[in-house]
Amino acid sequence: MTAQAAKSMTAAGSAEANDAAKRYGAVLFFSDFDDPVTWGDALRANIPGLDFRVYPDVGDPADIRHVLAWKPAPGFFEPFRNIAQVINLGAGIDSLVGRDDLPDVPISRLSDPGMIALMRSYVLFSVIRYARNIPEFEQAKRRREWHYIHPRPLHQIKVGVLGLGHLGSAVASGLAAAGFDVRGWDIAAKTIEGVRTYTGPERDAFLSEVEILVNMMPHTPQTEKLIDKAVFDALPRAAKFVNASRGPVVDEPALVEALRSGQIGGATLDVFWVEPLPQDHPFWDMENVLITPHLASITVPEAAARDVAESIRRVSAGGEPLHRADTRRGY
């Protein structure tokens, strides 16, 4: 870059900083889970001078042009009549669809490398834990028993990923790179290197050999209770199940029954129909269920703020945000 070009870029940067509020309007942040200070800093590092407000310190609701939110309560959007876009502070947009307080503006989701890496690590851990018989060793230790189980080579272990969207395909290719025999199924045909893919009516053929099934489907009216008794019955006996996407994709009573009967040999569950999982839920007492409190993946502000800033710039200039979701499809 020439000195002249560098100088004009700096000048453009400071012009943006001086009139960021006028150019972009205000950004409103809402989340019970994410840290507003980190997000504010990360966004202002990308757009100096950005007018960043944290709910409930909204100021004049008419100033709000962009909403960055995670699971806002029903009615949340009603006061904000000038919003130009909503950015979901996560991957699944299920809490933003089918509500009547949202104006007709683009809704986008986050999809940063940090989120993908965390999701891959959660699923890889869960699958390896079963592949290497760790639950059996945990039980054997409680009995003070030296319990040898001959390890199986990873390429013999058949892992299935249901849902091959952005996160699902990253998870499937991560498992393949780790050495597993990976298959994937989705409603629409997908191609992923190193993964044998199935679509639509091939579902039972896909399930018939899967030893460890990973759910990565989004929650939409079409996918609700998609993983039901028929799915569990189509798996080989004592298959393991990992749910890292959304609870309502699973018929929970059918899963409880399959875990009790031994049709499903163990489950790793990060998401549930009701969260926090109610105290009296049968999963709590099941020795073969590992429960984690909806944290398989989170958004990493430093990584995602670049995309959010870019969406603020694009939408303010009349363009499309990054990672726009299709609210009719639900993801």
Ligand code: GLV
């Ligand atoms: C978490 O569940 C997310 O959708 O980002």
